[in-house]
Amino acid sequence: MGPADTGAVRAAAPAQNPAWAAPRAGTQPWPPTSRPTSRPSGASRRGRRTTAGLVVGLVAVVVAVGLLLGGVFSRPSAAGTTTGPISAAGPVPAPGPATHLDDGLRxxxxxxxxxxxxxxxxxxxxSGWxxxxxxxxxxxxxxxxxxxxxxxxxxxxxxxASAHVAGLAIDVGPTxxxxxxxxxxxRYGLCRTYANEVWHFEPVIERGGTCPxxxxxxxDGWAGHA
Incomplete structure (x- = not known):
């Protein structure tokens, strides 16, 4: 083959992509030519599933206990009252037996x-009396x-000045x-007396009358009081 023929062959041969060139000694080709063949055993997978199940079960138990305790400590007492902080979004509860309410109101x-x-x-x-x-x-x-x-x-x-102390006011719930x-x-002769207290009612009219x-x-009720 003459020099002219050799040049033609070289021109026809595709250029070699450096990225796929043969690796140098001591290097590993990329992408890797082999993949890991080991997989977690069935026992290992079952163990992980068991652990996850135990965690989920424990969380469920904790949540259930929390809800139960929350219900116990927020439930009205047998006397019909609850205790808690004053709030602009709810009743002003105070300890005190509802049995001291006016009989007609109760x-x-x-x-x-x-x-x-x-x-x-x-x-x-x-909250009552x-x-x-x-x-x-x-x-x-x-x-x-x-x-x-x-x-x-x-x-x-x-x-x-409080109608609660007189046994003539009730706070009701929920909203x-x-x-x-x-x-x-x-209809019941029980009127709301304060616009900012949706829960507070007093028997200030006869049934069927018109609430003031x-x-x-x-x-306003503090007028004349220190």
Whole structure:
């Protein structure tokens, strides 16, 4: 083969891609020419599944116990009251037996609760009668929580002005139940008295009467009290 022929062959041969060139000594070609052949054994896989199942089961148990304890400590007592912090989003609960409520008020509430149940609505008594000491404790707690007398007085009255201390006021829940009763106030003669307390009702009218306009909040009741 002459020089001309040799040049023709070289021109026809494809250029070699450096990336696929033969590897140098001591190097491994890329991509790798072999893959790992070992796989986890069946026992290993079963072990991992068992461990995962135990973890899931433990989490479920912890959640269930938490829900149970939460229900126990948030459930109203046999006396029909609960305890807890003052909140602008819920009732102002205080310890005190509902048995000290006015008899007519208690009977009316029981009737309303039964009617609500027939409508598929839960209506519970969260706070009823309070002693003067209980009410004063709420005043003190409100002052601490809100930081000023002006703010605290929007949510709680002094003992001498509170209808709860007289056994003539109830706080109800949950919110759905309070709204249900609020829509039927005049049927039962139980009226909301404060616009910022959807849960608070007092027997201020006869059944079938017209509820008076609500106060904006409880601060009006502090007039004449230190």
């Amino acid at each position: 009977a009316t509430f029981d009737e309303a609760a039964a009617d609500a149940a027939r409508d598929g609505v839960e209506l519970t008594l969260t 309070r002693s003067a000491a209980d009410q004063q404790g709420l005043v003190d707690a409100a002052l601490e929580r809100y930081g000023s007398a002006e703010a605290a007085r929007r949510w709680v009255l002094p003992p001498e 759905e139940g309070a709204l249900w009763l609020g829509e039927r106030s005049e 306009s609500m106060h904006e909040d409880a601060s």
